[in-house]
Amino acid sequence: MSDKYVPDQILGHSDEADGIEEYDNALPAWWLGLFAFTVVFGVLYTVDYHFISHRSQVKEYTAELEAAPKPAAVVAGSASGPEAIEAGKAIFGANCVGCHGADLHGGVGPDLTDHTWIHGGRLPDIEKTITTGVPEKGMITWGPILGPQKIAQVAAYVHEAGGGE
Ligand code: HEC
Incomplete structure (x- = not known):
């Protein structure tokens, strides 16, 4: 160096x-x-x-x-009593009979009166199934379409008329 x-x-x-x-x-x-x-x-x-x-x-x-926007709660609405069930019946008639039948005995969709629940038969289960749907099986995601109030009502109807647990 x-x-x-x-x-x-x-x-x-x-x-x-x-x-x-x-x-x-x-x-x-x-x-x-x-x-x-x-x-x-x-x-x-x-x-x-x-x-x-x-x-x-x-x-x-x-x-x-x-x-960040909070995700909508899966079960946000609540409705009970005869009025809710009556309102739910109308909602069911307008949206659900095509697949579940006017008497809930099923068609494209399963029988809702057979006491066999794929996704649970308690009221919160039914509300959740309706809200999130089962898109891959053909059950529509109703949450954004009906909103929590109507879902609570139609769930009350299904629970009552279908014999939920
Ligand atoms: C386009 C047809 C179609 C429409 C309309 C429809 N459903 Fe369904 N629904 C289905 C199918 C198919 C299933 C079965 C999903 C599965 O096998 O997991 C189902 C499942 C369900 C279940 C769960 C049943 C169980 O055994 O757990 C409930 C509750 C239900 N639907 C309620 C409703 C309500 C309330 C409406 C109206 C707001 C509605 N459905 C509209 C097709 C439909």
Whole structure:
């Protein structure tokens, strides 16, 4: 090693690197500048992130979750009593008889009076089935169509007339 910088000198360790030679040249000033800049930027950014702005991924995530629209509760409506059942009967007549039959004995859809429930025969089960539907089997997702109130009523009717548990 001489004190004087001599460009284009081969370092001579090709034996360690599969025959690849390397010059011992100075790095370009623009490259070194960029490198120094990233180091300084990194330090400043870290200090700012943690100690000045007090940011954190957990905080951002929590804030996003809070800002996001809440999913509608699966069972939001409630209705009971003869009036609800009467209203439910009308809703059933307008929307459901095509598949479940006017007397609930089924057709395309299953018999709702046979005391055999695929998705449960308790009132909340029936409400949930109607709300979410079983799209892959042909039962429509009624939640967005009827809304919680009408679903609660038609569920009360199915539960009553169909002999729910
Ligand atoms: C396009 C046909 C169709 C319409 C219209 C329809 N259903 Fe269904 N429904 C089905 C099918 C098919 C199933 C069976 C789903 C399965 O096998 O998982 C079903 C299942 C159900 C079940 C679950 C039965 C069980 O055994 O768990 C309920 C409750 C029900 N429907 C109520 C309704 C109500 C209330 C309406 C009207 C708002 C309605 N359905 C309209 C086709 C329909």
